[in-house]
Amino acid sequence: MDNFFGDINAEGKLVLSKDEIAHCMRVMRKQVGDKIGVLNGKGCLWEAEVELNTNKTGEVKMLAETHATPTLNYKFHLAVAPTKSADRIEWLLEKAIETGIHRLTLIYTQRTERKHTNVERLEKIAVAAAKQSGQLLLPEINESKFLDFIQSCKAQAKFIAACPDLDGIQPLSALKVQKEICILVGPEGDFTPEEYQNAIQAGFQPISLGKQRFRTETAALMAVMAKFAYDN
């Protein structure tokens, strides 16, 4: 069954989101009576049926709610410096969504070469990846300056990915027991010593992702997948 994004509107009707109406009716050529899945990106998946008016109003007939809860029993907020090449971040996003994350923040650090990210494009990639993988969670995506971010982050357990030779560093397995994680992953040239200091003062704990030298997007995905593995 093909999945499309939508949600229940104020009148209690299940409605496809605007972009999805065209995708469902014109690209995928669904007909009246066809069964589709509708995801709201917040943990709900409905079985639904295309109706006479679906191509105009987006309304579909709700048949059953097949899942009502997210499949992860922890919250994961990934905060990563965008890579120079945009496709590496897009790839990371696709894989992180297949695995499951709740929020992605692109952070701009002193050594981040990219000054802006096309968040709208990332949101489209996120929707496509979530639909393709039947993922019930669609992460929020936003951007932030490093200093603003570390001061406003409210996660229970806050980590900053760091070289294994930094003092007092925790192993990757520190992610294991945590129920609400935010992890910061630096750019190609790493965080500056000053940024490490600021993050630690703001309550972020240095964590080692292993002795390997990972690319930014690999390090970020390692954190996402390691947490998933510890919980499965």
Place this chain on the structure above:
Amino acid sequence: MDNFFGDINAEGKLVLSKDEIAHCMRVMRKQVGDKIGVLNGKGCLWEAEVELNTNKTGEVKMLAETHATPTLNYKFHLAVAPTKSADRIEWLLEKAIETGIHRLTLIYTQRTERKHTNVERLEKIAVAAAKQSGQLLLPEINESKFLDFIQSCKAQAKFIAACPDLDGIQPLSALKVQKEICILVGPEGDFTPEEYQNAIQAGFQPISLGKQRFRTETAALMAVMAKFAYDN
């Protein structure tokens, strides 16, 4: 320091491999006296110095052996059906190498759409990824038909990635204690029921990578990264 592939030859001299001489001398423009790293892909990394004859013979002056052991204390053999789009397998290889694997086998199953993989190209990508990440292990890469593969695989612990609803399936954490793992990951359309049966008869244990619906390359990387996470 830039890394290049090479090894100790029969006369006990440290020599860059053929392709790497040009890369070191012409692309990277190293000069006599420049310090470089030399990796042999089998766990050794030397510090070395470019000599007068390096551009002709590939010989370099060995200064120190800085690492002599692989950084993983387990063996990981990934056997995966090649994806329709070649770049997804290339991406997987890059990330698997950053994390560390010992062998990659491209397996051709009944539902594998791709009939051939450019192994030479993959080997070049492997070398580039290993150099970039300072990875001391370069995996062997080969191809095999599914049935030949399951009959000849000699790993201590053999797994086949499967839907979580198959009988007697083990969780992802079954990878935890194993010291020598081979894991089979199927193509976009999954293994056939017959292939599952054959693999189980050949001693492969069904393992679930989680309730998520992963793409082939994501599933494969999940196995690689989960094992890494359990051991760190």
